[in-house]
Amino acid sequence: MHILLVEDDNETASYLMKGLKESGHVVDRASDGKEGLFMAFDSNFDALIVDRMLPELDGLTLITKIRERNSDIPIIILSALGEVDERVKGLKYGADDYLAKPFSFSELLARLDAVIRRNQHDNNNSLLELGDLKLDLLSRRVEREGQIIDLQPREYKLLEFLLRRPNQVVTRTMLLEGVWEYHFDPQTNVIDVHISRLRSKIDKPFKGKQMLFTERGAGYALRYDE
């Protein structure tokens, strides 16, 4: 993927660029808002990572200007202002996701992946499918290998969230925000327990391959390897 990073701090920018390149992305960098705007319009990027506080042109204004051009390019804001209301503000200005500094790099990667793919195929299909695992959004029926799986409402929501992001890493924070709509750091491994419950229903009873994987240091991924 071709990514534009708009970040004024050289140190942060070089780490992020290194990490993104390491993960297989092509990265260009702009060091202020004006340059960022110019570059965003000039060439074709797959996603933008924009710092909230930028010289010349503020991050939120930059996003507004890009959205005014009717561009639906995925944008993630990075900000030192991490409170929920700041987050809501960022999303209101047209960002696809909002990440508070300091963040873990794996969190950024997972979210970047998520916004890019969400943009690629916003399918209106009522059937979510991965391998032999099927989830019917209308009848709320889940089955694997043709067998119906009985899920609690939250387990269903969790699985739906994962099935909408197949073969992607999702972090614990993403799950807590996306499935439970909470915005705080739990001090316990509460998400892990929910995942292992789900795993015991969708993986363990079946002789097929494991699908719900733990990604060390990052989160989880629902994958189906042929």
Add this chain to the structure above:
Amino acid sequence: MLLGLSVGLVLMFLFFTTARDIELEADQKIIEKVEDLNNIYLRYREQGLLNYIRSETSRATLDIYRLYDSQNNYIAGNIKSEPKDVKVNDDGWIEFAYQVNENGVEKVHYGRGRNFITPRRNLRLIVGRVVNDEKILKERFLYSSLWSIIIIIFLGIFGGYILSRNFLKRISDINKTSKKIMDGNLKERLPTTKGKDELNQLSSNLNEMLDRLDSLMTNMKEVSDNVAHDLRTPLNRIRTNLEVTLMSNPDIDQYKKSFEDALVETDNLIKTFNSILSISKVESGTSDLDRNPVSLKELILNMHELYEPIAESDGIKLNYEVNDDIIINGNYNLLSQALANLIENAINYGCSNDNPSINVGAKQNENLLSLWVSDNGIGIKDVDKDKVLERFVRLDSSRSLKGSGLGLNIVSSAVKFHEGTLKLINAKPSGLIILIEIPVES
């Protein structure tokens, strides 16, 4: 000045209206008397009139009479001397002065009355009343009014001068103190006196504000001291870890291990920082966190749903009790974070016996809403109760367990945001109840 004038005007108005009322009444009596005299004359003629006047003037009276014959000679009546300065008004009233001999002293009296002339025009009678008192009263009143106006004006000017001088002095005192405070002497307070006037109220309000700021500042200082102290420890661990790894000529696995340790430490540091930030944001009072109707039933059910699996995996029973749907105008995220912290605390520290269970519940008693998390663990010593609410405090018994020590502070700041109180109660036979009470409008 203005005060004096207006007081004077009011007094004068009052006097003249009452005086006029009294005069009108007296005049009315004289008119009635003239009518009586006319009746007497018509029935008993001259002799009757004479007898009447004689009998009337034989006793002390304020009514005055003087009867003349057709040649204008005095016949009878208690005005013995000829009236002087006679003034005849258009409406038939006459006003006059006359001499009276009072215990050998000649005095001038004043009278007001009417002329009564018999139909045959052989007799003329002046009927009236003495108006000495009224006249004197009027004069005296005018005189004293004038003086009171002068005195009031004088007092007004003088008093105003003193008052404003006093007022200005107090303002300048306040200014001086403010300067001192601005110069950094934060313990300084504005002078107040015993009175309850606006200036005093202003000063004491400002003082209360300064007290609040002072306590906030002290709080901030404590926090930053604590932050410095408690963050130094993990930072030091990270530093030592990295330094030692570099020194020891490590292989790739040792590097990896060292980096992973450092990552875990920094993640914990970030969590601590986030907690501190959210606490100070809520506590600083500057937070613009929204308040929306929050259903406590929904809140508790969601929390139960989130934590039930982890409790179960630790062998703990997580129960909830909430009957009616209780609605509070609050911040959902703050409340759920507070509840999550309490439940996590209970899971981490509160369940050390054989049959551990945690209860989460809420109820509303008229204007008081209670929200609680209780466990059946070892409880907490009374001496430790206040301590656990301080920042970064973890009781020695729990030092080895993970956590920032800020969990209860987040709860406490969330409770403060909702204007509630936080109570720690030891349950019987064992366990700890953490009770949040929030007053609501029913």
